[in-house]
Amino acid sequence: MEVFLHQFLNFEIMQKVFPLLLKGLWTTLYLCVLVIPLGLAGGLLLALLSLSRRRAVAWTTIALVDLFRAAPPLVLLILLYSGLPFAGIKLTPTAAVCLAFFCNTSSYYGEIYRAGIESVGRGQWEAARSTGLSAPQTLTYVILPQAVRNVLPDLVSNTIEVVKLTSIASVVSFPELLYSADMARSVTLNSSPVVLAAVMYILLLWPLVRLVSRLERQVAAR
Amino acid sequence: MPILTISGLRKSFGTTEVLKGIDLSVSNRELVFIIGPSGSGKSTLLRCINRLEEPTGGGIAFDGVEVTDRSTDLNALRRSMGMVFQSFNLYPHMTALANVTLALRKVLKKSRDEADAIGREALAKVGLSDKTASYPSELSGGQQQRVAIARALALDPKIVLFDEPTSALDPELVGSVLAVMRDLKAGGMTMLVVSHELRFARDAADRVIFMDQGHIVEEGPPSAIFNEPREARTRAFVAGLLR
Amino acid sequence: MTAWERFLETFFKPELMVQYWPDILEGVVVTVQIAAAVVVTGLALGLMLASVRAYQVRFLNLFIVIFVDVFRALPPLVAILLIYFGLPNIDIVLPSFAVLWLVLSFVLAAFAEEIFWAGITSTPKGQWEAARSTGLTFSQTLLSVVLPQAIRLGIPPLTNRTIAITKNTALGTVIGVSEILSQATSAQAFTGNATPLMMGALAYIILFIPIVAVGRWIETRFAWRRA
Numbered sequence: 277m278e279v280f281l282h283q284f285l286n287f288e289i290m291q292k293v294f295p296l297l298l299k300g301l302w303t304t305l306y307l308c309v310l311v312i313p314l315g316l317a318g319g320l321l322l323a324l325l326s327l328s329r330r331r332a333v334a335w336t337t338i339a340l341v342d343l344f345r346a347a348p349p350l351v352l353l354i355l356l357y358s359g360l361p362f363a364g365i366k367l368t369p370t371a372a373v374c375l376a377f378f379c380n381t382s383s384y385y386g387e388i389y390r391a392g393i394e395s396v397g398r399g400q401w402e403a404a405r406s407t408g409l410s411a412p413q414t415l416t417y418v419i420l421p422q423a424v425r426n427v428l429p430d431l432v433s434n435t436i437e438v439v440k441l442t443s444i445a446s447v448v449s450f451p452e453l454l455y456s457a458d459m460a461r462s463v464t465l466n467s468s469p470v471v472l473a474a475v476m477y478i479l480l481l482w483p484l485v486r487l488v489s490r491l492e493r494q495v496a497a498r
Numbered sequence: 499m500p501i502l503t504i505s506g507l508r509k510s511f512g513t514t515e516v517l518k519g520i521d522l523s524v525s526n527r528e529l530v531f532i533i534g535p536s537g538s539g540k541s542t543l544l545r546c547i548n549r550l551e552e553p554t555g556g557g558i559a560f561d562g563v564e565v566t567d568r569s570t571d572l573n574a575l576r577r578s579m580g581m582v583f584q585s586f587n588l589y590p591h592m593t594a595l596a597n598v599t600l601a602l603r604k605v606l607k608k609s610r611d612e613a614d615a616i617g618r619e620a621l622a623k624v625g626l627s628d629k630t631a632s633y634p635s636e637l638s639g640g641q642q643q644r645v646a647i648a649r650a651l652a653l654d655p656k657i658v659l660f661d662e663p664t665s666a667l668d669p670e671l672v673g674s675v676l677a678v679m680r681d682l683k684a685g686g687m688t689m690l691v692v693s694h695e696l697r698f699a700r701d702a703a704d705r706v707i708f709m710d711q712g713h714i715v716e717e718g719p720p721s722a723i724f725n726e727p728r729e730a731r732t733r734a735f736v737a738g739l740l741r
Numbered sequence: 742m743t744a745w746e747r748f749l750e751t752f753f754k755p756e757l758m759v760q761y762w763p764d765i766l767e768g769v770v771v772t773v774q775i776a777a778a779v780v781v782t783g784l785a786l787g788l789m790l791a792s793v794r795a796y797q798v799r800f801l802n803l804f805i806v807i808f809v810d811v812f813r814a815l816p817p818l819v820a821i822l823l824i825y826f827g828l829p830n831i832d833i834v835l836p837s838f839a840v841l842w843l844v845l846s847f848v849l850a851a852f853a854e855e856i857f858w859a860g861i862t863s864t865p866k867g868q869w870e871a872a873r874s875t876g877l878t879f880s881q882t883l884l885s886v887v888l889p890q891a892i893r894l895g896i897p898p899l900t901n902r903t904i905a906i907t908k909n910t911a912l913g914t915v916i917g918v919s920e921i922l923s924q925a926t927s928a929q930a931f932t933g934n935a936t937p938l939m940m941g942a943l944a945y946i947i948l949f950i951p952i953v954a955v956g957r958w959i960e961t962r963f964a965w966r967r968a
Contacts, residue, residue: 283830342957345904346949348911351922351942358926359935363751402550403587403646407601407653408577417600421591436813437905443816447915454819467827474819481814489855496863 286468293460293469300456301476307442307452310370311377312435318378319385324415326390337386344383350444352376357448369450373442381438388430392423429491436484440477453477501526501656501688502547507556509542516542518712519556524657529689531699531720534709535735540692543709544659547690548579561656577605580650580658584665586642588634594621594645595630598652606653620648624678640671644678651682658682660691696739700724708732757936761928765940768924769948775842775920776907782846783906784899787853791891794854795861795883805854812851818912820844825916841913849906856899860891900956908949921945 325337344352353376360367367375396419404414424431446455457473500523509517516539524530532540545551547558549565549572558565565575588597595617602613621630624644634642643663650658660679664672676698682689683702693699699706699720706723708716708731716723716732724740727733790805812820825840835843864887872882914923925941 279831284827342950342953343946346908346946346953347942348908348922348945348949350911350914351945354922354926355935355938355942358929359752359938362933362935363748397585397587399583399585399587400589402545403581403583403589403649404600406548406550406576406579406581406583407649408573408575408605409601410573410605413604417604418589422589425591440814440816443818444912446818454816454822457819458822461822461826467823467830470819470823470827474815474823477816477819478811478814482810485810485813492859496859 282466284467284471286466289460289464289466289468290472293457293464293472296456296460297453297469297472297476300451300453300473301480303450303456304439304442304452307373307445307450308439310374311381311442312438314374314378315381315385315438318382319387319389322382322386323389323393326386327393341383341386344379345387347380349376349380349441350447352379353444353448369445369448372448373445373450377438377441380441381434384434384437385431388427388434389423391430392427393419395426396422426495429488429495432484432491433488436481436488439481439484443477499526500524501561502690503557503559504543504547505557505559507543507546507558508554509539509546509551510554515554516712517546517553520712520714522707522714524688524690526688527686528704529683529691529702531703531706532690532692532709533694533696533699533706533723533735533739534715537711538709539712540709541661544581544661544690544692547659548576548581550581573605577601577653578656580647580653580655582643582646582650582658582660582663584662586634586639586646586666588642588645588649590634593631593633594626594637594648597634597645598649601649602652616652617648620652621645623651623681624648625674638671639667640674643667643675647675647678647682657688657690660689660693662692662694664693664695694739696724696736708735710735751935752939754934754936757928757932757934758940761924761932761937761940764924764928765921765937765944768919768921768941769944771838771918772910772920772945772948775838775845775910775913775918778842779845779849779907779910780903782842783849784853784903786846786850788857788888788892790850790854791857791861792883792888794858795887796879808847809851809854812848813855817844817848817906817909818915820847821912821916837913837916837918840916841910841918845906845909848909849903852902852906853895853899856895856902857888857891860894861887863894864890897960900959904949904952904956908945911945921948 322337322341326334326341328334328337353372356367356376357369357372400418400422401414404418405411409417442452443454445452446458449455453473453476457469460469461467502524504520504522507517507520508515520543532543534540542551546553547560547565553566556566560575561578563570563575589600592600595614598617598620599613602608602616603610608616618627618630621627624647626641626644626648629637629641629645634645637645647658647663663679664675667675672695676695679689679691679698680702691703703720705717706720707714708723708727708729710731716727716729723732724736727736790808794802794805821840821844824835824844825837828835868886868890869882872886873879877886910920911922913920914926917923921941921944925937928937929935
């Protein structure tokens with residue numbers, strides 16, 4: 277038991293590495309602020325394209341979305357970060373992470389938006405258009421508010437996944453929370469920094485996990 | 499001088515032709531009633547007039563504008579043609595007042611105060627002054643349909659198209675909607691109504707059109723259509739409804 | 742050399758493709774094995790936890806809720822690193838594939854438990870009452886009346902979640918599980934060419950695209966529309 281506590285819950289070491297991990301946490305949050313809005317915007321675009329009346333546009337978009345949903349994000353990231361330099365294109369870790377995340381998260385967000393838009397009845401379109409609203413106005417004021425409300429649990433749930441996903445940026449030496457913790461682990465030869473990082477992730481995401489459960493119940497009750 | 503003139507209107511879905519050359523004109527302040535069996539093309543005709551469905555052929559002239567022209571400003575046109583749907587299609591995430599004022603604010607660019615004033619007036623006209631802040635889910639079907647009528651009226655349309663406005667309502671709620679339509683008629687509104695409410699047609703309509711299989715079979719004043727129809731198909735349909 | 746030739750030379754060099762496809766294939770086998778194991782144990786554990794939760798034993802429920810919340814909030818890579826590098830320090834040595842399998846199974850179990858539990862709670866009370874009125878015990882009702890309905894309800898949301906989690910087998914590369922990505926990166930380091938990496942990416946895509954497509958089909962087939 278003592279060995280266990282020493283290895284995993286060593287408060288002395290935790291205290292020492294706390295500032296480093298806090299810096300990592302900020303970097304994680306910074307990354308989230310970059311990739312979540314990008315993914316939400318890209319997802320909306322993909323959803324609209326995949327619902328296009330032009331078959332070719334819709335099918336190309338759906339194929340692209342499925343391609344990026346089939347490729348593990350870590351594979352995308354490593355391909356961009358370690359593969360592209362061989363072609364003479366060197367991306368910074370931030371650029372590689374943002375690009376890989378953009379491909380992955382916007383595909384997932386896109387599918388969620390699409391389900392949301394499809395869940396709004398055709399009559400809503402027709403009613404809005406019959407009062408003279410243009411297609412973009414109808415989308416903005418009538419369809420999207422209902423679509424987002426219908427799939428809010430999925431949107432929040434996917435956002436949690438995106439935050440968790442930022443941990444793979446550590447693989448390309450992006451100094452986010454897990455990278456900092458793993459550095460600290462290899463220096464101190466003790467797992468307490470990783471436990472501390474785990475606690476930070478859980479503290480950050482647990483409220484959102486609870487929120488998703490509540491939203492799911494609300495939507496189910498409606 | 500008709501406000502709406504439809505000539506040779508055709509509409510196909512894939513290989514099935516739903517409208518096979520419709521000629522129809524509606525005068526100002528006229529209430530025209532369209533009846534016919536389901537699948538006869540009544541609703542499609544209505545939806546072609548404001549181009550919710552794209553006609554395949556023929557012309558629609560409305561208030562001096564050719565509706566089917568590519569250069570026609572569709573959104574401006576639709577604003578002057580109100581439409582009331584069978585399934586109400588109220589926006590569930592907005593209050594009754596917001597439902598009525600959305601197009602006023604976004605299409606006509608009216609200020610919130612101005613739009614709200616017009617919206618309240620329109621809701622008063624349909625007898626729902628006390629429901630401005632209610633959401634659709636808090637209203638009965640009849641109340642919802644009256645909000646939908648107010649939504650169309652608020653834009654000061656030159657014609658209102660009714661697509662089976664009472665078919666989705668419980669029998670005891672139909673009366674309140676018909677009462678509103680009667681008031682509109684008395685106020686001189688031009689109306690084109692697809693409906694099965696024959697008693698209402700008899701009392702209020704200026705003219706009744708009987709459609710079957712994509713054609714207009716017969717038209718005339720309600721007394722003629724209901725009491726002495728010329729065509730066998732009309733007779734059979736009317737007899738079936740009155741039974 | 743034109744840009745196009747250079748692109749082909751970098752990402753699709755034929756000699757390297759011929760030379761390394763057995764390695765990639767080996768990775769594919771490992772990936773498939775671990776993914777299959779994760780799906781089986783993860784779903785089984787999730788179903789088990791949801792069933793246990795139905796008995797409403799306070800102490801057990803608390804444990805289940807904490808387990809589920811932790812594995813929904815914790816990035817799997819954190820758990821993988823923690824277990825892989827942490828346990829040897831207290832003299833528990835697990836092979837890397839076992840660590841990957843355990844962690845991903847727990848993550849899938851957490852999500853599956855939530856989905857099955859939602860299915861159990863949304864089964865109408867009348868179903869319970871009808872079954873109990875015919876003399877079935879609580880456990881019999883749960884097993885033969887409620888769970889089948891809960892599982893059916895859970896299929897569409899579970900499909901996509903399961904695909905997303907099995908894709909995480911790629912994380913195994915970080916602790917040296919010889920799955921596709923790991924084979925690809927080591928071949929890339931060895932050859933100084935991105936072709937093996939591209940092959941690895943393609944292998945993943947070939948492996949998962951049919952599954953993603955099936956998932957899409959299941960989702961539309963079982964879809965229920967909100968008004």
